[in-house]
Amino acid sequence: MIGKAVIRITLVAALSILATFSSYAQSTKVKGRVTDSETGEGIPFCSVYFKNTTIGISTDMRGYYSLETRDTTSSILCASILGYEPLETRVRKHSYKEINFILKPIHNSISPAIVKPDNSRMMWIMEQVGKNRDRNNPEKLKQYTGDVYTRMELDLSNIAESLQSIPYLGKRFDFFSEYIDTSVISGRSYLPVMMAETMSKKYHSLSPAFDREVIEASRISGVDENNFISQFTGNTHLKTNFYDNFIDIFDNGIVSPVSDGATAFYNFFLIDSLQIEGRKTWKIRFRPKRLVATPAFNGEMNIDAQDFAIRSIHASLHKQSNVNWMRDIVIDEEFAPVGEDSTWFYKSSHLYIDLALVVGESSKLYSFIGDRHSEWVSVDMGPIRDKRILRSEDIVIVDDDASLMDEEYWDSIRPYPITEKEEGIYYMAESIKNHPVYKVGYAFLVAGVDGFLDIGKIGFGPLMQIYSSNNLEGKRVQMGLRTSTKFSRKFRAMGYMAYGTEDKELKYGGTFEYMFSRNPTRKLSISAKRDVIQMGRGTSPFTSGNILSSTLTRGHQKMSPIDEVIIQYDHEWNAGINNSFIFRHRRIYSNEFVPMITPDGEIMKSVAANEIGISTRFSKKETVTRAAFEKRYLHTRHPVVKIDITGGVKGITQGDFNYLKITLDSKHKFNTPPFGSARLLVNAGKIFGKVPYTMLKIHEGNSSYILDRSAFSCIDFYEFASDTWINVNYEQNFKGLFFGVIPLVRDLKLRELFTFKAAWGTVTRHNDGTLSDPNAREALILFPEGMTALKKPYIEVSAGIGNILRLFRVDAVWRLTHRYNNVNGVPTKVNRCFAVNISMKAEF
Template identity: 35%
Template sequence: MLGLLLLLTINTSLLSYGQTTKIRGRITDFTTGEPLPYVNISISGTSVGTITDFNGDYYLETRVKGDSLSVSYLGYAPLSQAIKYNIFQTIDFKLVSNNILMEGVVVRPGENPAHPIIRKIIANKAQNNPERLDHYQYESYNKVEIDLNNVDEEMKNKKIFKQFQFIFDYVDTSAVTGKTFLPIFITETLSDFYFSKNPRVEKEVIKATKISGVNNESVAQFTGKMYQSMNIYDNYINIFNQGFVSPIADLSLWYYKLYLIDSAFIGNRWCYQISFKPRRSQEPTFTGDIWVHDTTFAIVKSNLRMEKSANINFVKDMVVNSEYTMLGDSIWFLKSSNLFVDFNITDRKTTGFFGRKTTSYSNVKFTLDMPDTLSKLAEKVMVKDGALNQDENFWQQSRPFELTKKEAAIYQMVDSVQNVPIYKTFVDIINMVVNYYYVVGYFEIGPYFKTYSFNEIEGNRFRVSGRTSNKFSKKVMVSGFTAYGDKDNRFKYGGDVLWIISKSPRISATIAYKEDIEQLGQSKYALTEDNIVTSFLRRNPNYKLSLVKEFSISYEKEWFHGFSNAITVTQRRLYPTVYIPFEFSDGSGSLSELSTTTVNLNTRWYKGEKFLMGQFDRVSLGSDKPIVNLDLTAGLKDIFNSKYEFYKAHINLFYKVNINPFGYSRIILDGGKIFGKIPYPLLHLHEGNETYAFDRYAFNMMNYYEFASDQYVSLFVEHHFQGFFLNRLPLFKKLKWREVVSGKGLIGTLDKKNLDVMKFPLGLTDVSKPYFEVSAGVENIFKVIRIDAMWRLSYLDNPNIEKFGIRVGLQIIF
């Protein structure tokens, strides 16, 4: 958080800006002090207004000028109060009852008047949902802002901000939460969006983008409309890995209490106003209200606010406001939407962040006039040449509204604050904590968690490692390490050179060499052996390590986002140990080393995948489609002293699927086949785990060197209930723990010819009958801890195995 705060400076600007009036408050009964829900509040002489929520609270944020705020409520005398333009203000009202005497009223049992309207909305969803349209296109404007919140005098007086006092002149207050905030980042995007239902086409052309402190096209791809939309017509609106129930979902009456509040003209169309709140706490639901057209039963306006008790981490509040307009005779389409999110790591009033996104839609057409050049591109998002270079005159003409002075100033903040010396020091410290490297000029020292570890082969292991920084080069990165064990008295070392030929699409080449110890049969996502955490979390002595000398050259080409190939040539020498010997099956002797030369072709397909890219590394933002990895490997005999000819085919599928309202599942299907006659270290040694750390990609109750195959298939299914059951138990509700269950199965075969090459180590065998393990656990303990109870269901007579175990994981989840 400090790193983002230090991205600030203020410069005076002569531009004209829009102004915003912000009001919030509470309305109560003058006599009883009870809060009054559904009170109408409006700025006199305008169409701007809102209603109080179930706690009598309200907020307004508008650019429209007005002199006073008026409130009215059936049975109470109306009130009004003067307001000030372009500032934040808190205005509370205490309404006085009219004391009107009425004759007795007989109330007979009947249906809630909101329910028939909701049923008609549901019945007409297919007709009103914009996604039913065969084609459409539009121009969209997006503004995204990040703010530091809970900015107060205590923060201002801290010593670390001594050189940044000028930034506090721009502190503002949120009408939604009443928290003070400081804008620290803003981006604007203007784009053309194209949609076709059959064949399915979604394309976005970013025509212009403006990002504070960033001039990078890969970042610009994430500032448009794509991957950020929410549709109220969906039964479940997936936000932060949770399927929030829409107030107009097919089962809305099961999740919500609904109230018919008002009816009025919006424009020239008569509409109903329905308010809603959850029937139960801690479920992923909203509070708020909607306006519905009385003829088409389409949504005209919606105000959704996350239920405060919803089981979501780090999100204290979230509000989504949307407005629709009728185009033609019967088609309702989004006109604007606003998203507000309040992030905070703790539950206390500490510093956090606001995330705000404003989108407007214009030039809507129900045709698809997409340029031919765009239709041929595989990428969903394209940044047009010159999009980052539009001047201020262009933006003033293109924005649907003016920026406030504080919003516009953010663009000028970043460059100046980066010149403050203390800023660079803080950025280096934060980078070290987050990325595990400490930057020193042209070099980065790390990762620090590998500096010390211990194992049975090396004893105490000490390592020094690092890589070149972006200051050295933004195209080439050189990495290296050296390590020493005080038990085997041997130095290990390695290094690689990564050359980024192109970033979009990504094309890279790598040359690498290492002489180091390695754990065969370990999943590639497991904690590495020279990790201090792994050393302490081992459940068995770590003596199954092997010395490896390996040289490789690889070339990777991304044909388009989500589809890539990589070809790798590897020369590898593997050495035996006392614990892992290389003895011939016929007893004729042993090998001093096992040498292979292989060529591997990897094909990776992840449709719709997007990345957030740095200079060398990139982070996948995922997709709703499966990830498929196909590896084809050829072992080349007599090439660089290679002794074996063989061929391997391996396929892996990973799929995350939402099963609302019951959470989501992760499914991993893995299989492979090996052709040829090879010794056991070249077979598929199934991924065990001899630590207490949970590894999703390994068999957590299996030991290393327990099973090997030359033909195999495995299936892993893990389901996260997201608190579906625990949220209903009084004791566990407050803890906000979440249930997770999993099961993993494996079966494989082993050809006799591969059994006759080399004597298997003690305990290593085939898996010709199925191997199973299951688990049940709880995650979200203190928001970051997961604990699983695991049971092994087969091969229970194998030596030195655990039939039951506990595994612990650390994870950051919403």
């Protein structure tokens, strides 16, 4: 089910996020602040390190630090900086502790160092780093094959206090307490709820260009569908390569401190010169410039003075960045020279993300902590000869036996041993999954996303469609049932019945689906219904036929009764090419809102279409998920193109027609940092043959106050029709680029949006049934009153504010063309030259 897939993806995405300082139980964790004993102010750039080791970090601009290590060679933590007396203190190993250092200034001695940004030496270093980016970037290598060990953990924070405050639940969950730990990043307690280990092989090539990962072994706690989740537990998703100009995390382009234009976004501070492995290394701290609205990092990096390569980098998301739901993002990466020519390559990476409904530091609400730690075990820069990899189109391939590896295998491949407490997380996750409280909560969570409440083998829903209203049916009540995956994972049956208080007609429908194969997709679907539909509406599920759309409607619906039967077979050839073979019979009935009148004045009761069609979808490097009956497309940086070819066949039923319809759809969502992100939708088509207006392209309108990206906000239903057309929809989300430089407003993290929508089309003479057109007698059916051919481009634009309270969006829409209709020779302004749309969406 889609809902369960979404829930799993939410967990996995929160999991797939993952981890600096790995939050494993046997680490030594310290965090705190270094302050001046006389002023009480934080001391920036102070070195905090474990004595006689290379493990350390410098404080940020306010004197804060956090540090975590598995190293057990030292238990003495030191703080030192020029101009102050150094301090050291003993730290208990394998524990968490907050340690604040108060340093005394040294008077009448060397004055404290003053570190200034933008000095010539610092700028020269960053210039050399930029010049050597391609040479030091592993992704610019011609090819490589590498073995990667990845460990992931998904944690639930603030859970200890919540469980203890509920007497009944607190006792039932007592056995979880031994697994509760503390995050060194936030200082909040957390409970690990999912853990995953993966051994994979990464393949990279510039020509031909591809990046693929083979999951050779995978172990995931508390998960039945191991292969489904395994594709997200490797190293492919959420890549964090700082040699890229922007780090893309959930469609947020966070500018890299070594990007082409880094000096325009960051201040840099050269704070130390070190010797690491016999090579001179510069320690550089960076922070965003004051008026930078683009998401950016705070942190420090070690730069090799010989090759100007990144040796290591520690970066955390700047608190003022316009990024939703993520309270913390911390990334650590290490690089090392490998091979005879000392090519710089990945050594390890950590990604930590704290997802929270409320981002305030003092919030006691639950939040998810995602923690990922990857270690590159080996690398080969020779040619890739594996034919399976060269022929495959999949980004991630999961071996059939990936989940079958035994404990002896895992012990042999781990870069460091797993602790007894970490091993216990697997047992604990299974215990949580089987707990009645968890099962009930999970069922309602799925229902909130999927729309069906599953109780055993039967699901009830869709919940949003239980009640709705429209001008044809009046108040509509609907109830539906479907089989769940507990009934069968090969086939699914669904059915519903509905009744309208105004038309007093019973509606019903049903669907049967059979899965021949889940991966690749091979599915047969048969559906039939007698119902009402709104023709010429967009694809948004929230603008028609549900409680929300009925509440926020302008009341301009024009519904049509239909009988419909669809037989469809879906066939996936490879990851980038999918076909659907379709037979559809549809009969549309005339009614008072959508009449069917011939040029001779006769009223037609109905028209029918018998269609045979093929739909082909092309995509590239697209992330998909596969649930029991659905394949869900998540993300790709490339355009997705769909071509539909449909033929109408006459003579099968009464009132049908011969015609050919070809349509092309393209959608492309892409980042445009530092200007946010953009979305481009294009729809074009041509209909050959003489058909009634119900089979023309009825340009999408919207009678609701709810935003529908696929429809025109200022077009009424049945206002424009075409048999040759092109629609263009471009949306730019600036993600706070302008609001981010306005004091106080910046704290609201509002986002600016601009949308341009246009449609152009024509109608051939024999299909043009416009009432005012003297040639309308050639049409099969006259157009409804108010409906015309689109003889000149229709254009509307909108300006919007998004991310209101992290969820809401408001758009003001202006209609720029077709603002006047010719009524009896008199230009009359149309009713909808301006509209306001609202929507709700949780975006990062």
